[in-house]
Amino acid sequence: MTVADPTGPDRILLVEDDRLQAAVVTDLLALHGYAVSTKQTLGEARAVIRDAPPDLLLLDRILPDGDGADLCRELKTEEATRELQIIILTARDRVEDRVEGLLGGADDYILKPFHPEELLARVHGCLRTLSLQRELKGKAEELAEKNQELVETQTRLVRAERLAAIGEIGLAIRHEINNPLGTILGHAELLLAQPETLAPEVQKKLAAISRASLRIRDVVKRLEVIKDDRAVEYLPGVSMTNLRPAEPEQGQGEKG
Structure with missing residues (x-):
């Protein structure tokens, strides 16, 4: 499907x-600056619209291969042509015919014979509506982009604040925990250095205390230097910061 050049003249298919x-x-x-192409059947019109939808369709109702109102309904139900402006031109002057055309999706309905000024006014009105629709769509897309940028910025700010809070907590924990932790670890290592004075079961418990103390010291150290908010779900609806070291990517560190 060919995309129309928005800077060129409005394209009308008659x-x-x-x-x-x-x-x-x-x-x-054409005298008023519009680019006009003409077709004589619904089949020809479908082929043109499928390849390069015009800005406006001027559609006769009584055609050799069917009723123009059927094509109007068809175009208005398809996503690619739903916004196409359609004016039905017809000699059918019954109210029922006009209502049928408008309910079928036509944007306007002109009875034949019509005055040239009336046709120009209706064409201008439909194309003005199309221009406003496109402008509104562009503004909506621009607003969506700005909103996405705002969401991303807010997410970065929240993460930065979270990391800053973690860093402050890490400093407090280091101050409050490292001293007593050092005492526990030091005494455990001193006792383990004299295995002949300890029962085997006591040695196992002291070794477990030493390992746990080293793990606590490692966690406190990582709190001070954490650079990534690696939150994980701890309970449904509750997340916590993952303080485990990041696993190296597969193949990283392998020698060639």
Whole structure:
């Protein structure tokens, strides 16, 4: 599907099987700066719209291969052509026909014969609506991008604050824990250095105390230098910071 150049003239597809009527409308619109192409059947119109949707479709109802209102309903239900502006041109002047066309998705409905100024006004109105829709869509996309940037910035700030808090807590823990921890570890190592004075069961317990103390010291040390908020779910809805050393990537550190 070809994408239209938004900086070029508005592109209008006229589907009209009356060659004289088509020529009059084409000349009128071209005179006012519109790029107009014409087709005579619904099949030809479908092929053109599928390849390069116009900005506006001027659609006759009575065509050799069907009712233009059917194509209107079809286009308005498809995602790719839902925003296509459609004006139905017809000699059917019954209220029921106009209601049917509008309920089928037509953006406007013009009865034949029509005054040139009326056609130009209706065309201008539909294209103005299309322009506003595109502008609104662009603003919505821009707003979504800004919102995503805001969310990402907020996430970074929360992580930075969390890391700062962890660092402050780490300093406090180091001050309050390292001294008594050093005492526990020192006494355990002194006792383990004299195995002949200890029962085997006591030696095992002292060794366990020593290992646990070393682990606590390692955790406190990592708290001071943590650089990544590696939060993990501890309980449903409750997360905690993962203080375990990051596992090296597979193959990292292997010698070639």
